[in-house]
Amino acid sequence: MIPDPAGPLGRQADHLRAAAQREPLGLYLHIPFCLDRCTYCSFTTTRDRALQPAAVARLRREIRAWGEALGRPAVDTLYLGGGTPSLLTHEELAGLTADLHAAFDLHPLAEATLEANPGTVGLDWLQAARALGWDRISLGVQALEDGLLARLGRIHGAAQALEALAQAGRAGFHRRSADLMVGIPGQSLSKVIEDARTLVDTGIEHLSIYLLDLDKACPLKAEVEAGRLTLPTEDEVADVFEALQAELPRLGLPPYEISNYARPGAGSRHNTRYWERRPYLGLGPAAASQLGDFRWTESAVIPAWIEDRGTPEIQELDAAEALAEIPLLGLRLHRGVDWAELRRRAAAAHLAPLVDGWEARLRSLAREGLVHWAGDRVRLTSRGMLVSNGILEQFV
Ligand code: SF4
Numbered sequence: 001m002i003p004d005p006a007g008p009l010g011r012q013a014d015h016l017r018a019a020a021q022r023e024p025l026g027l028y029l030h031i032p033f034c035l036d037r038c039t040y041c042s043f044t045t046t047r048d049r050a051l052q053p054a055a056v057a058r059l060r061r062e063i064r065a066w067g068e069a070l071g072r073p074a075v076d077t078l079y080l081g082g083g084t085p086s087l088l089t090h091e092e093l094a095g096l097t098a099d100l101h102a103a104f105d106l107h108p109l110a111e112a113t114l115e116a117n118p119g120t121v122g123l124d125w126l127q128a129a130r131a132l133g134w135d136r137i138s139l140g141v142q143a144l145e146d147g148l149l150a151r152l153g154r155i156h157g158a159a160q161a162l163e164a165l166a167q168a169g170r171a172g173f174h175r176r177s178a179d180l181m182v183g184i185p186g187q188s189l190s191k192v193i194e195d196a197r198t199l200v201d202t203g204i205e206h207l208s209i210y211l212l213d214l215d216k217a218c219p220l221k222a223e224v225e226a227g228r229l230t231l232p233t234e235d236e237v238a239d240v241f242e243a244l245q246a247e248l249p250r251l252g253l254p255p256y257e258i259s260n261y262a263r264p265g266a267g268s269r270h271n272t273r274y275w276e277r278r279p280y281l282g283l284g285p286a287a288a289s290q291l292g293d294f295r296w297t298e299s300a301v302i303p304a305w306i307e308d309r310g311t312p313e314i315q316e317l318d319a320a321e322a323l324a325e326i327p328l329l330g331l332r333l334h335r336g337v338d339w340a341e342l343r344r345r346a347a348a349a350h351l352a353p354l355v356d357g358w359e360a361r362l363r364s365l366a367r368e369g370l371v372h373w374a375g376d377r378v379r380l381t382s383r384g385m386l387v388s389n390g391i392l393e394q395f396v
Pocket of ligand 1: 041
């Protein structure tokens, strides 16, 4: 979305600019193209590659417009996600990167991540991306069993995923992450653990473990609902997560967030900013932003986004909503939340009773072994992480 001075965000220009100048931002770019649609996917993406040149041109205009509107603010993390960013041509990636440098102050840049699909990368592309300054790569591996990958509609096999990780290393990506999925119909517990071990053996520093999410309509959900495929039970899924919680620290990747494991110090800085409620700007269809008291999401209809039609959804957070997000997001992190700091903020906003209520519930959960208090810090235990949804819903 191009910031419109007469629109709802334009009217908050001073507020947004001040927020963007207070501390470095995270910047997310969404590349909404894929070669094929995975059977479980509900992301904003399309196979219509004919739209790609117009979408990239549009994204480049957005980068320049937002950089100007916010006074060329400092950015310390970049994240190119999708969709499939590895479908960008060298020229497109170079153009986007040049615009980022022109529109934002990237001196504090500490991390520049791009997502890639193992079925679309080659050594040339990876080397070109690395030469442009992208220094961290996240590969959607999902599983290392060809039958399961076919069921998911992935365009790559297991060997191709491992080869992509190796090529990324050869191209100079020392910071490599892989995604692994749990809860795929037909997936065994022992195979998930074996896949995690195989991935760690490749030398990756980071592993994201996601539960297959079939909340929204998709072909895989239809197969399950028709009884042609069976999802693992909740207990089976919990067993897998419990086994991974035990195994990955032994392999040198302790958890730092509910779904993420990394070598010490190698957590995703960009994603950590979401859990710490630090400001971010998201550009591209369906991309979300949060600056100051405002949060908005761009149009998820790709042709409408390209033509700057469609109204962004804008939300102004009140003090209680903003306060609740600190434990809602912060308790996802293994290091938990500084409760004394939360109390200070609550007192300043005249919301101390709200925090008293949350604390009473968290103290009671501590007696059940789901939450751990250490002085003024509170965090979820390993068991608490397994049932985190039920614990965190009190903050929603
Ligand atoms: S590669 Fe990712 S974004 Fe693209 S269809 Fe598959 S799950 Fe969706």
